[in-house]
Amino acid sequence: MLIAYIVSRIRSHLRYRQSIRELTKLTDRDLEDVGISRHEIDLIVSNARF
Numbered sequence: 001m002l003i004a005y006i007v008s009r010i011r012s013h014l015r016y017r018q019s020i021r022e023l024t025k026l027t028d029r030d031l032e033d034v035g036i037s038r039h040e041i042d043l044i045v046s047n048a049r050f
Contacts, residue, residue, distance in 0.1 A: 016045055020041060024041060
């Protein structure tokens with residue numbers, strides 16, 4: 001059970017990091033089109049459910 005929990009947490013963190021990478025690659029204009037600003041990326045990804 002502990003191993004499954006650890007694997008789950010690792011996968012969640014990897015998805016979090018991937019989301020951060022993808023959003024930071026977008027231009028400010030692209031981010032504006034989806035309704036977020038660059039300084040909100042971490043907050044939005046942190047609040048996302050993975």
